[in-house]
Amino acid sequence: MLTVTRLAGEQDLTTTTSAFARKTSHTFHVDLLECLEDSILSASSRRFSLKKFDIIVATGFKQVHLTPLAASGSFRLLQLDLTYPDPLNQYLVANNALIHDLMNDKSGKYAYIVFKNLDDQLCFNYLNALEVLSRRQADEYDNFQIQRLAGLLFTELLHRHREKISKSSSNFPRKNVRHANRDAQSGAIMTYLAAKSGRVSLKEAAAYFGYQANYFSRLCRKLFAMDFVHLRRNIRINLAREQLRLTNKTLEEIASELGYQDLSSFSKAFSEASGLTPGRFRKKYGLTEQPPGQN
Structure with a gap:
């Protein structure tokens, strides 16, 4: 059919x-x-x-x-x-x-x-x-x-x-990744971290997939060529970019949703990864009306 x-x-x-x-x-x-x-x-x-x-x-x-x-x-x-x-x-x-x-x-x-x-x-x-x-x-x-x-x-x-595959946007439902292929493993991990908005520890992520923390850390290095902390940061920044482009949430709201302690730490992390402050990124690429004071 x-x-x-x-x-x-x-x-x-x-x-x-x-x-x-x-x-x-x-x-x-x-x-x-x-x-x-x-x-x-x-x-x-x-x-x-x-x-x-x-x-x-x-x-x-x-x-x-x-x-x-x-x-x-x-x-x-x-x-x-x-x-x-x-x-x-x-x-x-x-x-x-x-x-x-x-x-x-x-x-x-x-x-x-x-x-x-x-x-x-x-x-x-x-x-x-x-x-x-x-x-x-x-x-x-x-x-x-x-x-x-x-x-x-x-x-x-x-x-x-x-x-071609956008693993940060795709939805891989698999939780049991132990015997999955490399692409399904990395996709499932990124789906889980994105669903949690990056607000999850190495120990919590490892437990979700049924691994010890040390082994899961090595698996992340193998799959993504980076450690868990940098993987989580990259996912947070990608989520922040989408929020800045597609929503009119304030910078404080976005920082809080992504688990940053304050706006300053969020702005610093975003600027280091993107080369622009969150406000300037939104002004250049945003598709929605900009909230007051978000420069």
Whole structure:
């Protein structure tokens, strides 16, 4: 099954049927959302920006609000049942463990991966072809093409995927990362730290994933080439950038939410990482009305 829907303007997006309820031993349901204009996505407590041609691959969407930054902004939603051999072979997704893990996740949570830096438009053109096929009364030839095009689309998304996947925006539901691949491990850790707004200790994070603190610290160095303290700081700064760009919260509110003791320590950390004070960053890149006195 394949459906392609064009959405215009602000949208509330919910996939009401769990992907896992529809999964059989040889099929997997996936939703792909493509931004056709720069937009803002809000889901639960998370809020982040999307650029034109960014793609979200999801097992489903739940209480997602989309806001295009242009009046004529639009999106393309593709819903597809993939047929695949059991076990998975290399043809469908070039044997990439990240999508395999997404397909086989048993947590029952909604998971999504955000792909950026797709400016060459190859994925856009694959989606154009799939949209054309979705309008036809599919026969066995069309179904064959749909499955192969979907495989090529995933293969392109995963080509040099570390340059394309936004781990700070994606939602990896996996808690048991002990036997996961490296990308799923790092994604799950970043998802957890972002959900906590960086307000978590090494000991608390290690316990959440079932590790001793020393081992978890070594794992962070292996996955991110930095220690836990610097990883947590980077996530805080990235969250601060999104807050400054997309909200009109005061600097004091942002500093408090991200666990800084006071505005001075937040401003110092942000300036060292960004080269601009929070106020100047907001003035240069902010998309909302600036609160009084935030210079």
